[in-house]
Every structure is written in structure tokens, then in C-alpha cells.
Amino acid sequence: MNKEERYQKLQEIIKVYLPEDISETDITSESHLINELNINSANLVDIVLDVEDAFGIAIENDDMDQMETVKNALLIIDKKLSDK
Amino acid sequence: MSRRVVITGLGVCAPNGIGLEAFATSLQNGISGIRFQPKLAELNFGCQIAGEPLVPANMVNSYFTPLQLRGLNASGLVYGVIAGVDAWKDANLTIEHNKSPDWESGIIFGTGILGVDKFRESIHLIDNGDVRRLGSTSVVQTMASGISAYLGGILGCGNQVTTNSSACTTGTESILMGFERIATGKAERMLVGSCSDSGPYVWGGFDSLRILPRKFNDNPSKASRPMSATASGFVPGSGAGALVLESFESAKQRGAKIYAEVLGGAINSGGQRGGGSITAPNSEAVKRCIEDAICNSKILKSDIDTINGHLTATSKDATEIENWSAALERKGVDFPYINATKGTIGHCLAAAGSIECVASVLQFKNHYVYGNINSNDLHPDILDVIDAGRIPQKTLNHQPRILAKASFGFGDVNACVIFKAYNE
Numbered sequence: 001m002n003k004e005e006r007y008q009k010l011q012e013i014i015k016v017y018l019p020e021d022i023s024e025t026d027i028t029s030e031s032h033l034i035n036e037l038n039i040n041s042a043n044l045v046d047i048v049l050d051v052e053d054a055f056g057i058a059i060e061n062d063d064m065d066q067m068e069t070v071k072n073a074l075l076i077i078d079k080k081l082s083d084k
Numbered sequence: 085m086s087r088r089v090v091i092t093g094l095g096v097c098a099p100n101g102i103g104l105e106a107f108a109t110s111l112q113n114g115i116s117g118i119r120f121q122p123k124l125a126e127l128n129f130g131c132q133i134a135g136e137p138l139v140p141a142n143m144v145n146s147y148f149t150p151l152q153l154r155g156l157n158a159s160g161l162v163y164g165v166i167a168g169v170d171a172w173k174d175a176n177l178t179i180e181h182n183k184s185p186d187w188e189s190g191i192i193f194g195t196g197i198l199g200v201d202k203f204r205e206s207i208h209l210i211d212n213g214d215v216r217r218l219g220s221t222s223v224v225q226t227m228a229s230g231i232s233a234y235l236g237g238i239l240g241c242g243n244q245v246t247t248n249s250s251a252c253t254t255g256t257e258s259i260l261m262g263f264e265r266i267a268t269g270k271a272e273r274m275l276v277g278s279c280s281d282s283g284p285y286v287w288g289g290f291d292s293l294r295i296l297p298r299k300f301n302d303n304p305s306k307a308s309r310p311m312s313a314t315a316s317g318f319v320p321g322s323g324a325g326a327l328v329l330e331s332f333e334s335a336k337q338r339g340a341k342i343y344a345e346v347l348g349g350a351i352n353s354g355g356q357r358g359g360g361s362i363t364a365p366n367s368e369a370v371k372r373c374i375e376d377a378i379c380n381s382k383i384l385k386s387d388i389d390t391i392n393g394h395l396t397a398t399s400k401d402a403t404e405i406e407n408w409s410a411a412l413e414r415k416g417v418d419f420p421y422i423n424a425t426k427g428t429i430g431h432c433l434a435a436a437g438s439i440e441c442v443a444s445v446l447q448f449k450n451h452y453v454y455g456n457i458n459s460n461d462l463h464p465d466i467l468d469v470i471d472a473g474r475i476p477q478k479t480l481n482h483q484p485r486i487l488a489k490a491s492f493g494f495g496d497v498n499a500c501v502i503f504k505a506y507n508e
Binding site: 020 | 149150151154155216217220221
């Protein structure tokens with residue numbers, strides 16, 4: 001899975017949790033999940049679970065705290081995949 | 085300060101019909117919603133039948149967002165949202181997405197236990213050491229007030245939003261609680277009602293209590309026999325009923341249609357004394373509840389022309405009729421018409437009161453008293469008190485003027501509400 005595919009996969013996960021006033025096309029690699037995409041903070045745990053299932057990785061609590069933007073989430077995913 | 089309160093919206097998700105039209109047609113024609121439940125048979129239940137609303141899979145898509153549907157595993161929540169949103173729309177109220185909520189609209193929507201299947205799912209994850217896999221939906225689907233919370237968010241209500249719980253009295257109690265809030269000027273509109281989950285984990289305890297019929301597994305529609313000599317226990321059910329209560333001023337100002345007026349009612353408990361227990365009602369409390377409801381509604385005992393009983397199809401039905409008769413001081417042919425909605429839907433537990441109130445109020449609009457089913461062999465103790473003609477075996481043309489509806493629940497708790505045909 002190359003970088004673009006990983007990004008696509010993450011975007012597919014995130015779009016489910018977007019509120020009605022934010023569209024899928026608003027997602028960029030710089031987007032802040034809560035402040036810019038207005039995702040309910042309670043749904044961050046669901047995004048983490050979906051990411052774990054989709055990429056076959058385990059994300060620790062400390063890593064979760066780092067997942068503030070799309071870019072950070074991808075960095076964590078990359079790291080977990082290379083650690084596998 | 086006591087203001088007039090009217091009913092301007094109804095919604096229902098019942099075993100024999102989802103939506104007012106389907107439900108009314110079933111009641112009018114005595115169509116049962118009680119069916120064989122393979123799941124209960126698999127699990128060795130004595131009673132393998134139940135009344136469960138058949139919600140088509142595509143129906144939930146118009147009530148829940150795709151996000152809300154993810155991991156949704158709480159049947160009572162589904163029924164409650166369908167009935168609640170339908171009642172709101174039936175009242176011709178809109179769903180706004182303003183920054184501020186509607187401060188004058190609130191919700192009292194009860195349940196006995198919510199999201200039992202979701203809770204079971206969570207218990208398995210937790211026992212497996214996987215608590216982190218619960219995700220965000222476990223709490224909101226299993227908290228009792230999940231139903232009022234979901235409805236509150238969907239409708240944008242800014243007044244009191246809460247959930248009441250008083251066993252099988254829950255639905256009728258919610259109406260009286262909402263009524264009081266409007267009558268005392270604390271709200272203009274209250275969405276009231278109740279819901280109850282389906283499934284073995286809700287119904288199992290009742291099967292174990294041996295109070296469900298066991299001889300009708302191959303004849304489900306005949307199983308629920310209120311007032312019958314051959315009644316052998318209540319058939320478990322599930323679903324939701326909802327009513328929009330509104331101040332008369334607000335309804336007039338909006339030009340809303342008015343189904344009926346809520347005159348008042350009473351709520352009490354028998355204290356599990358004097359023959360009452362955690363599972364059986366104290367007859368003195370039942371009679372007192374009915375008398376207080378009449379007194380609070382400022383009507384005469386002789387004004388009541390229609391009753392919708394609690395009447396669960398157990399040996400207690402005769403006692404209930406005796407209590408009504410004593411409280412109203414009316415018997416024989418002088419007794420009001422009485423019917424039991426449970427004949428067609430079973431006992432929907434926490435949802436029973438609200439679904440049966442919707443059934444009761446529909447009679448005002450449709451000019452009927454709905455017929456009883458499975459009660460053609462009336463219990464002799466009932467016939468000692470009231471005339472058989474007061475228990476219609478078929479739907480009759482009848483314009484109710486004043487209708488009394490009562491519900492009784494475990495914990496020896498009672499509620500009685502009085503509805504009146506609307507006239508200016």
C-alpha cells in the first residue's frame with residue numbers, strides 16, 4: 001500500500017464522521033480533525049478503532065493523543081506499519 | 085395557574101402497525117401483531133411468541149444519519165425515534181437547525197431499560213479484556229435517557245429533556261408529567277411517550293416468572309386474551325408510542341389540529357401494602373388513583389363513557405374490572421365501554437401505556453371504540469360486575485366524549501389519565 005492509498009483509506013474512514021456542514025472535499029492532509037473538520041471528539045475513539053481494523057495495527061493511548069490532524073494520523077499509521 | 089393542554093401530534097411503532105394509519109387499521113379490524121419468535125424457541129423459552137414491530141431495514145435510514153446507524157444495536161431506541169419524530173411531524177412542527185434550540189419544547193420519553201442488545205455486546209467485549217473496543221456508542225445507546233437524548237438532538241428541544249421509568253406505568257406517567265409541565269406554564273410543547281426493547285434479554289425474566297402463556301406457541305394471535313376465562317398470562321411485546329402535548333394557546337396560534345384534550349389524571353403507589361406487592365397492585369391504591377384522576381380533571385364519575393384498561397390477560401383482569409367498577413360506582417349496563425389494546429399487541433411493558441394512549445386517542449378522531457379480540461369467552465367474575473355489551477367484541481361506531489386510561493406497573497405503581505373530546 002503506497003502513501004496515496006493510505007491517505008485514501010484514511011479519508012474513507014474520516015468522511016463517515018463528518019458533520020452535515022462539512023463535505024468530504026474539505027478534508028486535506030493539514031486538516032485538524034476537531035477544530036477544522038468539526039468532528040465530535042467522542043468519535044475520535046471510533047476513528048481510531050476503524051483505523052486499527054483497516055490497517056491491521058494497534059494504536060496506543062499515547063499515539064491517540066497525537067492524532068490531531070490528518071497528517072499526524074498518517075505519520076502514526078506509517079510508523080505502526082513499518083514496526084509490524 | 086392551570087392552562088388547558090391539548091394533543092396535537094401522535095406517533096406509533098407497534099407490533100401490529102408502524103405509523104398511525106397502519107396501526108389504526110389493525111385496531112379497527114382486530115389484526116394481531118403477535119408472532120412466533122424462532123429466537124425464543126432456540127433459547128428454550130416456555131413462551132415463544134411476542135409482539136414486535138416489524139421495522140423495514142430501509143425505514144431506519146430516514147430517521148437516523150449514516151453515522152448514527154453505525155453500531156446501532158438498541159431496538160427500543162429505534163422504535164422511540166420513529167414514534168417520536170412521527171408525532172412531531174404529525175403535529176406539523178418543523179425540525180430547525182438554528183443555533184438556539186426551541187426553548188419552549190421539551191421531552192419526557194420513558195423506558196424500562198434501553199439498548200439491552202448493545203449492553204450485551206459491550207459486556208462480551210469487556211469480559212474479553214477489550215474495553216477499548218466499545219467505541220463511542222455504548223454509553224449513549226445503553227443509558228436509560230438515551231431515548232430522550234436522541235430525540236432531543238434530532239428535534240432541537242431546549243426545555244426539559246428527560247426519561248422517566250416506572251415499569252408498565254411509564255408511558256402513561258410520561259403523559260401526566262408532560263401535562264403538568266405545560267399546565268403550570270413551564271413549557272408550551274412536550275413530546276411525551278415511551279419505548280421498550282425487543283428480545284430474549286428483556287422478556288426472559290418474565291418467562292422465568294412463569295407469567296407468560298406457554299400453550300399458544302403454534303397459535304400466536306390467540307394467545308393474548310384480556311378479560312377472557314381462558315387468559316393464561318401476558319404476551320411480551322415491544323415498541324413505542326408518542327404524543328405531542330401542547331398548550332391550548334400555542335395550538336390555536338399555530339392553527340394545529342387537535343385530537344383531544346388532556347383534562348388531567350393521577351399517579352400513585354400502593355406502597356406494596358394491603359395486598360399490593362412488588363408485582364401485584366394494591367386495589368385500594370388503584371381505586372384511589374382512578375378517583376383522584378376524576379377529581380383532578382373536574383369531571384363526574386358518570387361523565388366517563390370509554391375506558392382503555394391495563395388488562396394484561398392474566399387472572400388479575402377481573403380484579404381490575406372490579407376496581408374500575410367500584411371507583412366509578414358503576415356496574416352492569418351502566419358501565420362505560422371498555423377495551424384492552426393488549427389483545428392485538430401483547431404487553432409492550434414500558435411502551436404499553438404510550439402505545440395504548442395513542443390507540444385511545446385515535447378513537448376520538450376515528451369515532452370508534454376499538455373491538456377486543458380473544459375475549460369472547462369472558463371471565464365469569466367480570467360478567468358478575470359489568471354487562472357483556474360493554475366489552476365490544478368488534479369495533480363499534482362510537483364517539484367518545486370522556487375516556488379514562490390507566491396503567492399499572494411492578495413496584496405497585498399506578499397512573500390514570502383522562503382525555504376529553506376537543507371542543508372550543
